[in-house]
Amino acid sequence: MNSNSGYNGLFDPMLAPGRTLDFAQQGLSNKTVGNPFSEKAKMSVRNLNVYYDNKQAIHDVSLDIKRNEVMAMIGPSGCGKSTFLRCLNRMNDTLDNCRVEGEVTLDEHNIYDRKQDVVPLRARVGIVFQKPNPFPKSIYENVAYGPKVHGLVSRRAQLDEIVEDSLRKASLWDEVKDRLFSPGTGLSGGQQQRLCIARTIAVSPEVILMDEPCSALDPIATARIEELMAELSQNFTIAIVTHSMQQAARVSNRTAYFHMGRLIEVNDTRRVFTNPEHELTEAYITGRFG
């Protein structure tokens, strides 16, 4: 037993009879297998390193996210997938102890450029969080928040239109159209999360980041959000972090597997789940740790 190896939360050798996963504890290579790069990249990440104080959370990750695709990021907890996602619209800037190195481009423009302002960046790259976080305001105000803040509309009618359109796109309109001015916090968990999605798309971003958007929801609400993602992928580029392999398999076009802060493998989703190239991916897919 490697009780002092430091990785012992990751897997239990007792569950994997006949096969040892020693490589999981040995020095991992920073090289990614599969095809992380693409010609039609909406966002591309090159040599990304992220540190929390002195602890490195992301090791030299490079990856492209294609226009209008759904890119899923999976991996055991603590593998850095959420950290990676939050780097894509610089949400990590809000943490005092976080340091980011490397290059992330959006339409070939480095978002970590000194001159880049986070405000227009986040207007283009929206994010939906793990726990639904509607503002303690009315449903209408929640959705109208982004357009108002960014000054996207000048007339009330336009705003009404955007709110309705966004709620429809988030397939929430029919449920809330009669109570647009009641508090958003009064909705159910699944509705709240769809409200947050509506709030994000009201700004008309180009990319939507989703950080385990269904982990706080029940199966039925999860199913609705997954349907929604399929619809949204027509207009938006989506990057989703999930701890559920089934969800990744259902909603994504491509899947990236993260392990210990490294990007191990990127491939078409079907490929990853049927015939993974890397043995770590395979071990994870087959449920030997996670």
Next chain:
Amino acid sequence: MSKAKSKVSIANNLNTIDLVQRNLAKRKRAEWRFRAYGVGAILFGLACLLILFSDIISKGHGAFMQTQIYMEVTLDSQRLNIDDPTSDQQIRQANYDSVLAQALIAQYETGSTLSENTADSFKPLSALDKRQLLNLISTGAVYTIGQRLSDNPQLLNQTVGFWLIADDDVDNYVKNIEHGGKGFSSRLNKQQQEWVNNWMANEQVRQVFNSTFFTSGDSREPEQAGIHSALVGSLYMLLVTIGLTFPIGIAAAVYLEEYAAKNRVTDFIEVNINNLAAVPSIIFGLLGLAIFIGFFDMPRSVPLMGGLVLTLMTLPTIIISSRAAIKAVPPSIRDAAYGLGASKMQVVLHHVVPLAMPGMLTGAIIGFALALGETAPLLMIGMVAFIVDVPNGLMDPSSALPVQIFLWADSPERAFVERSSAAIMVLLAFLITMNGLAVWLRHRLGRSYQ
């Protein structure tokens, strides 16, 4: 999704980033302005603190020094009215004013060695001049002479040199000149200024540490006034407050946190405590006046009364902070003790209270610091009396330091204002020490159960 809707969204898509960019500069400026307001607010607070402290120090530092004047006094037994040098009674009641006046006037009328370079040294002085000359020396100076004589009776009929306390107006004048000013002259007339200048030229004037300020009580004469009795009164009151508030506060907090059932009585007690914590302090003064003095007929202006009123005032604060400290004790410790079969009282006395003690002490010290600086309720219970003597116990009439500050600040004499500032400095020194102690305790003992 209908066609019309998607058209809207595509139109939006094209516009979004341009619209965002168009407003960006304005929003950045708003952001910058908002931050500037924040910095401005903090700087305002810090500036107020700085101005307050520097104002008080600049007004009060002078009070720690005192002007003395050198005088050679002939202790003539006839003038002193002493027939029998061995009689303490006679020495105590002797007429020192007369010898002092004689010494002062002699300088100018007979041309003593000390003033030979003055042109008009032989001119006789008018009665008014004499009075003005006498006014330059503090009325307390005679005690200095009397003390020396009673310590050393064989000095009788000899000429002895004394450093005598100057009057407060002379004190101000001299201090002003020494600080490079032209002399604060409004309270001294030309003639008096000339006399003082003469003394200064003869090096008959010196500045020494003002020990009177720390060793004597209040006085009508600023140069003889000190904070000793007020300070002792304040400390007595604080003693009463600490002795009552701390045990009662802890007991009440323990009851509310560990014993009280969630019912209306408990709710009522809690609401009462929260409300009392925000009742203006002057109301507690009214309570003390009507109930303690009026109803129970207790004496006024004594430290015991002041302490009782301050206790009632401080108690809610102490209960609230002690409750917070008890809440911070991890429940696991109680569970462990109960698991071993300890009774509730044992759990409370052996585990909860000792673990919460650092937190409770910190809160209590801060509460006591507030009580020490409190003035308004003390005015209500008659602690504004003019008290010269140092109180000897809880039942002696006394003043309090903040009340003394209030009384002096109201006086027209400049010297009293100076002493008021100095008393503020002493009070603040106490408060800063207490708060420092609280902070130290929090750091030193704070981690005992983590």
Next chain:
Amino acid sequence: MQYIGYKGNELTYMETPTLIIITLLCATGAYILGRNRASNIAYRAGKKNVLHSLPYYYGVLSALWCVLPCLFIVLAWNLLDDYVVHTAIVKLLPGSVQALPDSEIELMVNTVINNALYPNALIGSNPPDYILQAGQDYLRWQQLSQLSLTVVVLISLGLAFSLGWLWIKPKVHARQQVERVFQWFLLFCASIAVVTTIGIVLSVLFESLRFFQSVNLFDFIFGTHWSPQTALRIDQVGASGAFGAVPLFLGTLLISFIAMLVAVPAGLMSAIYLSEYASPRFRATVKPILEILAGIPSVVYGFFAALTVAPFIRDVGDLLGLDVSSESALAAGLVMGVMIIPYVSSLSDDVIKAVPQSLRDGSLGLGATQSETIKLVVIPAALPGIVSGILLAASRAIGETMIVVMAAGLAAHLTVNPLESVTTITVQIVTLLVGDQEFDSPKTLSAFALGLMLFIVTLILNYVALYVVRHYREEYE
């Protein structure tokens, strides 16, 4: 009720502490004896569990048997003693004196006591013989009373001691009994707050009711002319002077308003900056420094306001050609505002920190700037807490005494001009009650009526503030 006269009946106070010390010594003895007796019983029975509780509890129980009854007797005696002796003195005085009104008799009794205690204090005044005689009797009774108290206490100590001794039996549930006493003690301590509130209500209410017997409540609350001094003249005692409190209310509001005008923006913005923008290090340094402002006694602020700020404002006004009073409301209000900054800021700081980070993330994630996030999400979410903090700060401003006593005026002007001098409720309370008081005149009683108003207003503000916060917490969680 009688407030005048310093009564130094030192005899009582000299003896009582000694008695208490004796009682405590006996209690210590009882503790040791009780514990040993319990141990002995257990020892003789040969096994430890014959006792219901640990020997130590039996010791504590015996000690309690000693202390509680005796303390009760000493306290009760001291409370009743004055009353009994007073009544007795009155009975001793000649009939002509007894026929006088109550207040005169009180005065006479005080003369008697003062004469007895300080026979040399009043040289020159030649008190009548009956006063001296009564004084002698008074002294004798005092001694008698003290002596009998001592005897009673000692006897009851002995009784309690032996009862406690006999009480120690193996089947007595000593632990439960001790714990019950402990719990009652704790409850007693906790209810002191309630007793204090009742005391406050009674003290201001009763005197106010007496005041409203001579002055119409309506005139008091709505009258616009305040000059209590006129009622001092002998021919006007009891007659309604001028007790229209509107100028005081207005003055109080004016000064508090100026204070809030300073404190709310400064306190709120510094709280926002410290909790949202500042680095942890900056916050850890600056926050305690700003909180020093809350620790400075108000008398110091009063000094600062009266001797530095007020003259400064007057000089500036002179330069600008404005006529500024040297006791302007502006000076008192500004300084009070500075004093209140830390209250506003620390209360808002708490509620701003309680706003969950997820809300900030939600807003920042949409591309809102930090100030937009604060203004549109954080502040609205924290608003109830901020409002309650502001209400508490306002209640502090209204009840603040020393700053206004030192820096505001005494004359009641009906004005809202901050450059003029106004007076406040607290200033009037202090002015009316400091110094010699005539407790039957409406002038003095009006102070209690003002106190009642002050108490009611601050109570309402505190209650609303607590309600808002409580309501908001429930909604939020």
